[in-house]
Amino acid sequence: MSENKVDFERCDCTVIHEDVVNAVRDSMPHEESLYDLAEVFKVFGDTTRIKILYALFASEMCVCDIAVLLNMTQSAISHQLRVLKQARLVKYRKEGKVVYYSLDDEHIKQIFDQGLIHITEKK
Amino acid sequence: MSENKVDFERCDCTVIHEDVVNAVRDSMPHEESLYDLAEVFKVFGDTTRIKILYALFASEMCVCDIAVLLNMTQSAISHQLRVLKQARLVKYRKEGKVVYYSLDDEHIKQIFDQGLIHITEKK
DNA sequence: ATAAAATATGAGCAAATATTCATATGAAAT
DNA sequence: ATTTCATATGAATATTTGCTCATATTTTAT
Numbered sequence: 072m073s074e075n076k077v078d079f080e081r082c083d084c085t086v087i088h089e090d091v092v093n094a095v096r097d098s099m100p101h102e103e104s105l106y107d108l109a110e111v112f113k114v115f116g117d118t119t120r121i122k123i124l125y126a127l128f129a130s131e132m133c134v135c136d137i138a139v140l141l142n143m144t145q146s147a148i149s150h151q152l153r154v155l156k157q158a159r160l161v162k163y164r165k166e167g168k169v170v171y172y173s174l175d176d177e178h179i180k181q182i183f184d185q186g187l188i189h190i191t192e193k194k
Numbered sequence: 195m196s197e198n199k200v201d202f203e204r205c206d207c208t209v210i211h212e213d214v215v216n217a218v219r220d221s222m223p224h225e226e227s228l229y230d231l232a233e234v235f236k237v238f239g240d241t242t243r244i245k246i247l248y249a250l251f252a253s254e255m256c257v258c259d260i261a262v263l264l265n266m267t268q269s270a271i272s273h274q275l276r277v278l279k280q281a282r283l284v285k286y287r288k289e290g291k292v293v294y295y296s297l298d299d300e301h302i303k304q305i306f307d308q309g310l311i312h313i314t315e316k317k
Numbered sequence: 318a319t320a321a322a323a324t325a326t327g328a329g330c331a332a333a334t335a336t337t338c339a340t341a342t343g344a345a346a347t
Numbered sequence: 348a349t350t351t352c353a354t355a356t357g358a359a360t361a362t363t364t365g366c367t368c369a370t371a372t373t374t375t376a377t
Contacts, residue, residue, distance in 0.1 A: 087292065087323085091253055092263050098252040105248060107313045108306065109241045116236030117335080121228050129221040130214055134354060140215050147336055149355055159316045168344050168353045169210065178312045185305040186234045187227070192301075193282045208352085240365080257324060270366055272325055291323045291374050 114158045115182070119143065119151050123172075124179060127161060131173035237281045238305070242266065242274050246295075247302060250284060254296035 099105075114120060122141050126132055134152065138145045152172055155161040162175035222228075237243060245264055249255060257275065261268045275295055278284040285298035 087256055087258050091255060092259050095249050095252040095255065095259075096263055099245070099248055104310070104313070105244050106241050108309050109239055109244045111309050111312055112235045112244075113239030116232055116239040118229050118232040119335080121232045121235075122222070125222055125228060126218050129218040132214060132218065133210055135208070135210050135352095136215050136218075140219055144337070145354070146338080146356085149353095150335075153355080165344095168351095170354060176312060176316075178308050178315075182305060182308040182312070183231065185301050185308060186231050189234055189299060189301045189305070190227070190230045193299075210353085242365080267367070268324070269326085269368080272323095273365075276325080288324095288374090293324060 111158065114154060114160065115186075117151075119147070120155060123148070123151060123155065124160065124174070124183075127172060127174045128180065131171045133169045133171050135169075137172070234281065237277060237283065238309075240274070242270070243278060246271070246274060246278065247283065247297070247306075250295060250297045251303065254294045256292045256294050258292075260295070 115124075119141065123137055126137060126140055132140070134145060134148055137152075138148045141148065152161065152163075155172075156163070160174070160176050160179060161172050163170050163172045165171075238247075242264065246260055249260060249263055255263070257268055257271055260275075261271045264271065275284065275286075278295075279286070283297070283299050283302060284295050286293050286295045288294075
C-alpha cells in the first residue's frame with residue numbers, strides 16, 4: 072500500500088482519481104528496470120541495426136560484407152556494431168584482419184517476432 | 195537466388211564473401227517490414243512511454259492521472275500519448291471532459307517480457 | 318453567454334543520435 | 348621495413364526527438 076502524497080510540483084493538473092494513481096504506482100516496476108527496458112528497445116529502434124541483426128540471423132558476417140549488403144559505409148556499420156556489441160546483442164571473432172560478427176542472444180528472434188505480430192495485426 | 199550485382203557505389207570496401215552476401219540478401223525480409231519493425235521498437239525506446247504503457251497494464255487512466263503518477267507535465271504526457279495512439283498501442287474513451295486511455299494490444303506485455311528476459315540474463 | 322477544467326497541439330529549444338570524413342590501429346603480404 | 352587491407356574511432360554535422368510554453372479545443376457548470 073502506498074502512503075506517498077501525490078506530488079504537485081511538476082504536474083499542472085488536479086488529481087482526478089487519487090486511488091487509481093496510488094494503486095498503479097504500487098504496481099509499477101522499479102524505475103531502473105523501466106529505464107533498462109527502454110534502453111534495450113532503443114537499440115532495436117533503428118533501421119540499420121534491425122537490418123544488421125536480421126542479416127546475422129542468416130549468417131555470421133564480417134563488417135565489409137554487412138556494409139556491402141546494406142549499401143552503407145564501413146564506418147557507419149562499424150559504429151552501429153559497437154552499439155550492438157555494447158548491448159550484448161552481437162559477439163565477434165577475429166580471423167586475421169577480418170572480424171566476424173554473429174548474434175549473441177537467443178531472445179532477439181522472439182522479440183522481433185512479437186513485434187512483427189503487432190505490425191501485421193494492425194494493418 | 196539473387197542475381198543482383200553487388201553495389202560498390204556507397205560502400206568503401208571490397209567484397210570478401212560475395213556468396214554469403216547474396217545468400218543473406220535473399221533471406222532478408224522486405225525493406226518495408228524492417229522499417230516498420232524499427233518504428234515499433236522506436237516507440238518502446240523511451241522511458242516515459244514505457245512507464246505510460248506499464249501504468250496502463252494496471253488500469254485505464256486519464257491524462258491527468260498519468261501526469262501526476264509520472265510527475266510530468268500534462269502536455270508532455272499528452273504528446274507521448276499521441277505517439278502511442280499513432281502506433282496503435284493505446285486506445286481511449288471520452289467521458290465528458292476526461293479522456294481515459296487504455297492498452298490496445300495484447301502483445302505489448304509479451305514483447306516487454308522478452309525484453310526483460312534479455313536484460314536479466316545479461317546482468 | 319461565460320467561466321472553468323481536461324486535453325490537444327504547434328512552435329521553439331535542447332539534447333540525443335546516425336552518418337560522414339579523416340585518421341588511427343592492427344594484421345597480413347610483399 | 349613497408350605497404351595494403353579490414354576495422355575502429357574521434358570530431359563534426361545533420362537530423363530526430365522529448366519537453367516546455369503558450370494557446371486552442373471541447374465539454375461541463377454557473
